[in-house]
Amino acid sequence: MGDVVVVTGPPGSGKSAVGSALADLLDPSVLLEADWFFGRWRTGAVDPWRPEAAPQTAHAGRAALAATVEFARSGAWVVYDGVLDRAATTDLAALAREAGVAVHRVVLLPPVDACLARVAARTGHGFDDPGATQDMHAAFAADAESTGDAAVLRDDGAPADRLAERVRDLLRAGALRVQVRVPTGGARP
Known part of the structure; x- marks a missing residue:
């Protein structure tokens, strides 16, 4: 079985660049871009970041998580590039545990001004809010403040390949693994 590495953070944090560079460092690997799933709605689509899009995003999100786990079952590292909060990551980890797949998570969190500048400079991207x-x-x-999460990279000036190397090193050290609680009386994985 492969493992899943969630590369997440707010828009403009560098998820796509770091995720792509990380996938190039892992072998075999699959890069799963969550935006693809949210962009499949053809008619009646609601921008996925709007609250009224919740019914659509729930289905697209579950499809993305299922595809992530299925690719990992092939034995590949799966780099999940997308906005995935802690609760959704826990859902993914629970789903993955059933398949014998481990989940790791890193949050890219440069200063908000850096994210805003990157979002404003994008061309050909559907998100600019x-x-x-x-x-x-x-x-x-x-979330990072309340949990003291060590898996938060706050660098805003490092190139994507350097950040990907740091993520790979954190993976090797076991610092990014998402722990899934086993219900009391439940079987251990």
Whole structure:
């Protein structure tokens, strides 16, 4: 079985660049870009960052998680590039545990101004909402603060390949593994 590495953070944090570079360092590997799943709605689509999109994003999110686990079952490292909060990562880890797949998570969290600048400079990307960027950055920052999570990279100037190497080194050290609680009386994995 392979492992899953979730590379997450707010928009503009460098998830796609770091995720791609990380997938190039792992062998065999699959890069799963979560945005692809959210962009499959053809008619009646609601921008996935809007609250009223929740029914659509729930289905797309579950499809992305299922595909992630299925690729990992092939024995490949799967780099999941997308916005995935702690609760959704726990859902993924529980699903993956049933398949014998481990999940690791790293949060990219450069300063909010760096994220906003990157989002504003994008071309050909469907997301350009500065308010939603600030909100998601605040949510990731609050989560990191409340948990003291060591799996948060706050670098905003390091190149993507250097950050990917740091993530790989953290993986090797076991610092990114998501722990899934086994229900009392339940079987251990």
